[in-house]
Amino acid sequence: MADPTPQQRITGDQLRAFIASAFEAVSLPREDAKTIARLMAQADINGSEGHGVFRLPQYIRRIRGGAVNVRPDIRVERELAGMALVNGDNGMGHLVMKFAAEKAIEKAKTAGVAWVGARCSNHAGPASLYATMPLAHDMIGLYMAVGSANHLPPWGGLDMLLSTNPIAVAVPAGEEPAVILDMATTVAAYGKVKTKAQRGEMMPEGWMMDRNGNPLTDPRRANEGFLLPIGGYKGYGLALIIGMLAGNLNAAAMGKDVVDFNNDDTSVTNTGHAIVAINVGAFQPLSEFRKGMDTLVRDIRNSQRLPGVEHIRLPGEGTHAARADREKNGIPMPPALLAALDQLSGDLGIPRLVR
Amino acid sequence: MADPTPQQRITGDQLRAFIASAFEAVSLPREDAKTIARLMAQADINGSEGHGVFRLPQYIRRIRGGAVNVRPDIRVERELAGMALVNGDNGMGHLVMKFAAEKAIEKAKTAGVAWVGARCSNHAGPASLYATMPLAHDMIGLYMAVGSANHLPPWGGLDMLLSTNPIAVAVPAGEEPAVILDMATTVAAYGKVKTKAQRGEMMPEGWMMDRNGNPLTDPRRANEGFLLPIGGYKGYGLALIIGMLAGNLNAAAMGKDVVDFNNDDTSVTNTGHAIVAINVGAFQPLSEFRKGMDTLVRDIRNSQRLPGVEHIRLPGEGTHAARADREKNGIPMPPALLAALDQLSGDLGIPRLVR
Numbered sequence: 001m002a003d004p005t006p007q008q009r010i011t012g013d014q015l016r017a018f019i020a021s022a023f024e025a026v027s028l029p030r031e032d033a034k035t036i037a038r039l040m041a042q043a044d045i046n047g048s049e050g051h052g053v054f055r056l057p058q059y060i061r062r063i064r065g066g067a068v069n070v071r072p073d074i075r076v077e078r079e080l081a082g083m084a085l086v087n088g089d090n091g092m093g094h095l096v097m098k099f100a101a102e103k104a105i106e107k108a109k110t111a112g113v114a115w116v117g118a119r120c121s122n123h124a125g126p127a128s129l130y131a132t133m134p135l136a137h138d139m140i141g142l143y144m145a146v147g148s149a150n151h152l153p154p155w156g157g158l159d160m161l162l163s164t165n166p167i168a169v170a171v172p173a174g175e176e177p178a179v180i181l182d183m184a185t186t187v188a189a190y191g192k193v194k195t196k197a198q199r200g201e202m203m204p205e206g207w208m209m210d211r212n213g214n215p216l217t218d219p220r221r222a223n224e225g226f227l228l229p230i231g232g233y234k235g236y237g238l239a240l241i242i243g244m245l246a247g248n249l250n251a252a253a254m255g256k257d258v259v260d261f262n263n264d265d266t267s268v269t270n271t272g273h274a275i276v277a278i279n280v281g282a283f284q285p286l287s288e289f290r291k292g293m294d295t296l297v298r299d300i301r302n303s304q305r306l307p308g309v310e311h312i313r314l315p316g317e318g319t320h321a322a323r324a325d326r327e328k329n330g331i332p333m334p335p336a337l338l339a340a341l342d343q344l345s346g347d348l349g350i351p352r353l354v355r
Numbered sequence: 356m357a358d359p360t361p362q363q364r365i366t367g368d369q370l371r372a373f374i375a376s377a378f379e380a381v382s383l384p385r386e387d388a389k390t391i392a393r394l395m396a397q398a399d400i401n402g403s404e405g406h407g408v409f410r411l412p413q414y415i416r417r418i419r420g421g422a423v424n425v426r427p428d429i430r431v432e433r434e435l436a437g438m439a440l441v442n443g444d445n446g447m448g449h450l451v452m453k454f455a456a457e458k459a460i461e462k463a464k465t466a467g468v469a470w471v472g473a474r475c476s477n478h479a480g481p482a483s484l485y486a487t488m489p490l491a492h493d494m495i496g497l498y499m500a501v502g503s504a505n506h507l508p509p510w511g512g513l514d515m516l517l518s519t520n521p522i523a524v525a526v527p528a529g530e531e532p533a534v535i536l537d538m539a540t541t542v543a544a545y546g547k548v549k550t551k552a553q554r555g556e557m558m559p560e561g562w563m564m565d566r567n568g569n570p571l572t573d574p575r576r577a578n579e580g581f582l583l584p585i586g587g588y589k590g591y592g593l594a595l596i597i598g599m600l601a602g603n604l605n606a607a608a609m610g611k612d613v614v615d616f617n618n619d620d621t622s623v624t625n626t627g628h629a630i631v632a633i634n635v636g637a638f639q640p641l642s643e644f645r646k647g648m649d650t651l652v653r654d655i656r657n658s659q660r661l662p663g664v665e666h667i668r669l670p671g672e673g674t675h676a677a678r679a680d681r682e683k684n685g686i687p688m689p690p691a692l693l694a695a696l697d698q699l700s701g702d703l704g705i706p707r708l709v710r
Contacts, residue, residue, distance in 0.1 A: 078638065080467030080637050082437025082467050083634075111436040112434075112435030156668070158659040161654060161655055171603075183586075212662060213661045238538075241534070241536045244526045245495070249495065249635065280604065283472055288606065299516060304513040305512055305513065312511050
């Protein structure tokens, strides 16, 4: 079946080169610019479009506004055998979290499990980017973050003291692809609301609520209400706890101290994250674990389906499919995004993404 | 306002003595019987009635059926600086998880964070019992378990390959009580369904679904359907991932290997759990952390409320309130439960709970 709205596609190399040149243009060291470009492009390749190059204009705006440090001294501030606390020195979140994930992996090689917190960081893109880093080392990865804008009140409340605080966990298998859960603790991420508004569509009930407690379904009225947590008070509890583990524990911003990075180009956010690397081989022979995971994945995939359901999905299947498609066919670029990036290239005096 | 159905109340001492004598009667060593009794009574005191003495007849039945080892050699099977794997030798879950939690706390004193998995264990009562153990050591506790009966299919599926796999996290504060999240990954726990059936009430839509995908609201028809996960595919993903971390990682039962301990008094379950102890002082000065937690808790409690909402709750408030009430006024005992325990005392030849 032909795609109803075929989009121009670009290669990963094109995208990485463009992103890197944008960050170099605002004074990031070349190696750092390339690292961020690689991670941001990977987000697009993995199908996490809302957290890939889509965010570039905003990142550049905040760097130009002085909100982000372009020459950070990212460092380990505290360390014991099973943990570390990374101070990101207000650098780009991608650099801070790559550093933190590598530290967790290194420590888990000897400690078996290592928990690394990060503070003085910034928005780092999709959670799964970091949760999946331990996979190559036969480790499970677990990532949590304080989201970079509060759209969620406590259950029963109106004040938006919480973000959509995401959690991602990546578990290696054997012949089967890794299982990768990457979820916000709200029913819908805020980006989905924005997309509905752009398309002139209504939202289903259950995504948002207005300040009287009634369902809010018109996405153009999004600023009159707030997102709803999954499972009611349970999702509120999850968002809160994730915020404590990724924020409070690391002396990073949480609650009313969270800066809305969509509407503020000058304030330091002190974003907090946590990454845990779990060395599977410390618990049991790796081959046994892989076999067990393959069995579980296949039992689920081949299990009986509800009427009308075509197949049972494992968390991460969408990501694996997007990656396979995009590595082969390129990354689709919506016209509106291309236009925004063309505008950015003009502002920065760098070559356009598509010439 | 007077309680419409006043129930007999008993003291914690009475309850502990009764439970301990029951376990001694089926050949558990006196100290182990007392340990389990203390933990089970604590569940009732904390308001986790569905996981307290209510489970005693079932536990005793399974011990008499040969499913549980009454003289286990609970031991550390593998260990590195940041982790341990505990083999519970098929002992009562309460003994295994107390051992595992103490190990995690001990290790976190030097490693900062310690992750302890357990296998060859059994049902251990409410998740929060273990997540709260690190609190007394100024640590955060995180507990996960593979539930002891599968009531949840993968999203879009019919085969009940998953349990309500719970997660509990306990975070210390300063002057404020600890924040304690303890939740199943399904909208309703199966015990709530049983309670509705007992009372002749219907369930709200959203708790269960029948095998055609329609809402199931009659709890007497519970065996014709299955529980629904919170947030749809997100709750399914959470249940699955928790099962992998508490089950697969520890070479414990998961998926179709999970034994339904409600309907089987003879099979070994190989139940898996995980407990993580996070030493707050490794990350920042404890006093700073406590201050930050108090501020967050108060900001939430004092935030603006939706119309009709009387107060904003923090996770764990129900537990703190139940404990305060029951430590002062005793533990309420529903007549049906008392009758079941009287029956048990007759079977075991031990004194009745209430004479």
